[in-house]
Amino acid sequence: MTQTNRQWLLANRPQGMVSSDNFELVERPLEPLADGDARARMHYLTFEPAMRGWMDDVESYMPPVPLGEPMRAPGLAIVEESKHPSYAPGDVVFGMMSWSEYVHQHDGWSKVPEGVDYELILGPCGGTGLTAYFGLLDVGQPKEGETVVVSGAAGATGSVAAQIARIKGCRVIGIAGGEDKCRWLTEEARLDAVIDYKSEKISARLGELCPDGVDVFFDNVGGSTLEAVLNNMAMDARIVICGMISNYNDAEPQPGPRNLFQVIVKRATIRGFLVFDYMDRRDEALADLFSWIAAGEIASRSDVQEGFENIPATFLRLFTGANQGKQLLRL
Amino acid sequence: MTQTNRQWLLANRPQGMVSSDNFELVERPLEPLADGDARARMHYLTFEPAMRGWMDDVESYMPPVPLGEPMRAPGLAIVEESKHPSYAPGDVVFGMMSWSEYVHQHDGWSKVPEGVDYELILGPCGGTGLTAYFGLLDVGQPKEGETVVVSGAAGATGSVAAQIARIKGCRVIGIAGGEDKCRWLTEEARLDAVIDYKSEKISARLGELCPDGVDVFFDNVGGSTLEAVLNNMAMDARIVICGMISNYNDAEPQPGPRNLFQVIVKRATIRGFLVFDYMDRRDEALADLFSWIAAGEIASRSDVQEGFENIPATFLRLFTGANQGKQLLRL
Numbered sequence: 328m329t330q331t332n333r334q335w336l337l338a339n340r341p342q343g344m345v346s347s348d349n350f351e352l353v354e355r356p357l358e359p360l361a362d363g364d365a366r367a368r369m370h371y372l373t374f375e376p377a378m379r380g381w382m383d384d385v386e387s388y389m390p391p392v393p394l395g396e397p398m399r400a401p402g403l404a405i406v407e408e409s410k411h412p413s414y415a416p417g418d419v420v421f422g423m424m425s426w427s428e429y430v431h432q433h434d435g436w437s438k439v440p441e442g443v444d445y446e447l448i449l450g451p452c453g454g455t456g457l458t459a460y461f462g463l464l465d466v467g468q469p470k471e472g473e474t475v476v477v478s479g480a481a482g483a484t485g486s487v488a489a490q491i492a493r494i495k496g497c498r499v500i501g502i503a504g505g506e507d508k509c510r511w512l513t514e515e516a517r518l519d520a521v522i523d524y525k526s527e528k529i530s531a532r533l534g535e536l537c538p539d540g541v542d543v544f545f546d547n548v549g550g551s552t553l554e555a556v557l558n559n560m561a562m563d564a565r566i567v568i569c570g571m572i573s574n575y576n577d578a579e580p581q582p583g584p585r586n587l588f589q590v591i592v593k594r595a596t597i598r599g600f601l602v603f604d605y606m607d608r609r610d611e612a613l614a615d616l617f618s619w620i621a622a623g624e625i626a627s628r629s630d631v632q633e634g635f636e637n638i639p640a641t642f643l644r645l646f647t648g649a650n651q652g653k654q655l656l657r658l
Numbered sequence: 659m660t661q662t663n664r665q666w667l668l669a670n671r672p673q674g675m676v677s678s679d680n681f682e683l684v685e686r687p688l689e690p691l692a693d694g695d696a697r698a699r700m701h702y703l704t705f706e707p708a709m710r711g712w713m714d715d716v717e718s719y720m721p722p723v724p725l726g727e728p729m730r731a732p733g734l735a736i737v738e739e740s741k742h743p744s745y746a747p748g749d750v751v752f753g754m755m756s757w758s759e760y761v762h763q764h765d766g767w768s769k770v771p772e773g774v775d776y777e778l779i780l781g782p783c784g785g786t787g788l789t790a791y792f793g794l795l796d797v798g799q800p801k802e803g804e805t806v807v808v809s810g811a812a813g814a815t816g817s818v819a820a821q822i823a824r825i826k827g828c829r830v831i832g833i834a835g836g837e838d839k840c841r842w843l844t845e846e847a848r849l850d851a852v853i854d855y856k857s858e859k860i861s862a863r864l865g866e867l868c869p870d871g872v873d874v875f876f877d878n879v880g881g882s883t884l885e886a887v888l889n890n891m892a893m894d895a896r897i898v899i900c901g902m903i904s905n906y907n908d909a910e911p912q913p914g915p916r917n918l919f920q921v922i923v924k925r926a927t928i929r930g931f932l933v934f935d936y937m938d939r940r941d942e943a944l945a946d947l948f949s950w951i952a953a954g955e956i957a958s959r960s961d962v963q964e965g966f967e968n969i970p971a972t973f974l975r976l977f978t979g980a981n982q983g984k985q986l987l988r989l
Contacts, residue, residue: 591902599921600925
């Protein structure tokens with residue numbers, strides 16, 4: 328009996344909003360294992376807005392996913408067979424994988440330590456948690472007593488960034504969409520205030536909530552959200568550009584904020600970053616994150632979908648705001 | 659005989675492009691001199707794009723010029739009468755003044771040292787020269803061998819910034835409009851290359867001239883020029899936002915660059931600044947600037963118009979690009 332491997336391939340590149348039609352489900356025979364490779368069975372896939380960018384044929388921080396290849400995605404898998412000295416059958420590994428039932432790899436996977444919850448590894452201690460940690464602390468440099476605003480605050484990255492700011496003694500305001508997310512942010516994540524962009528005007532509310540201006544803005548959204556915060560900056564404000572989910576599905580690039588002149592008036596700094604640049608400091612971040620989680624200081628929630636067939640639909644949840652916390656799928 | 663004082667008042671606020679109709683020429687009796695004041699006769703006025711912003715009724719780094727008051731402007735004047743302990747008749751002073759034949763002041767003027775050329779004081783060693791110095795060196799932090807791009811490169815600020823970058827061992831590319839300005843930049847200011855935005859596509863030319871990307875961009879222009887450079891950044895690029903002359907005359911704010919996402923891809927920093935924050939380090943900058951000028955390292959040119967009647971028309975030259983170098987007017 329030949330074993331088969333189902334995969335979701337990138338069938339065509341989206342024009343504007345991503346849809347299920349951009350992917351094609353195929354079933355292929357499992358390739359024989361080459362020397363130096365290991366084969367693992369996917370157990371969890373994780374979904375991040377940045378994956379939308381990998382689908383476009385444009386230069387970015389990662390090469391585009393080639394057409395006809397399985398969609399690239401971070402995930403967690405269990406090694407079944409190995410011709411690689413570092414991996415043994417039964418090892419639980421995480422890293423960059425793909426929308427496949429089985430993945431091959433010769434390096435770049437990390438082992439999950441014994442006894443650590445898988446959803447924790449993929450959530451606040453995963454790539455999005457590390458992104459929040461280094462983006463907020465290294466790029467944003469918040470000081471105790473400062474006002475920190477986080478957009479996409481109920482998301483996987485934003486929720487961790489907002490809570491780290493709270494732990495560091497800042498006043499934290501989250502921007503999120505919908506009552507349920509906003510309630511979670513005040514009750515569970517214990518932010519000082521929340522703006523529901525679906526029912527409130529961000530700029531006017533920020534003016535009320537932050538009469539002295541915003542010191543640090545951790546932005547996952549871009550677009551009009553960024554523009555609203557630029558109108559409400561304190562002197563020497565720092566704007567951390569972590570992501571721009573509001574733009575990812577536009578066929579034509581959206582205009583930027585009309586009020587960039589405010590960076591002169593407020594002597595502000597806008598800075599982009601990628602978590603890949605901080606990988607040599609990963610242990611430092613994980614030590615802090617584990618201790619904060621152990622102390623009950625970081626609330627997190629995962630939105631776990633099920634089933635290989637549901638992979639594209641689960642990805643789309645990110646762009647409608649349907650997901651409540653870190654979007655995962657268990658195979 | 660009562661002495662009179664002619665003044666150009668801000669008569670109404672411009673909607674979009676500034677015009678002569680925004681100003682009104684009045685003749686008023688000279689006010690008696692109060693204790694602690696000095697009176698000086700204007701000798702030179704200087705014109706800067708930022709003055710356009712002072713005409714709008716919006717919060718900025720300086721209060722708006724009130725309607726019915728003389729237009730605020732930096733200049734140089736000769737003290738004629740003084741009830742102020744620091745100023746004596748005959749002193750040549752410079753600082754913030756106005757579009758008037760005579761100005762009163764109780765503080766804030768600096769004396770011009772003996773033997774220093776007035777046009778030098780108002781040009782490369784004036785406010786625009788200090789802006790270039792601190793903006794390029796402190797905010798941009800260019801390193802020897804890096805590629806520096808300057809927009810508005812033939813202007814008062816840009817030409818000094820570009821030449822300081824050359825002095826610091828950088829490869830310097832200027833962006834300017836028109837053959838005459840571009841020739842001056844290569845022949846007199848000795849830049850490595852120039853892009854004439856009136857006849858060349860900035861983004862495409864930058865791609866050819868800087869295949870490894872732009873390390874530092876000193877931007878006086880904003881708008882599509884900024885967008886073109888964001889498309890051509892090197893890793894860890896620094897974008898110094900000095901001014902946005904392309905936007906100053908818009909009734910509606912212009913959209914910002916559509917490619918801000920590039921700050922993530924290139925881990926770039928966009929930073930605004932105002933020279934006022936550096937005034938305690940003014941002597942350090944002037945010492946460098948004087949020594950570079952003495953060594954023939956900084957070419958400069960002034961565009962000197964004449965006559966009190968021509969003040970508004972001279973201001974408008976800045977926005978059509980008619981001025982060749984630092985715009986001055988001698989009264």
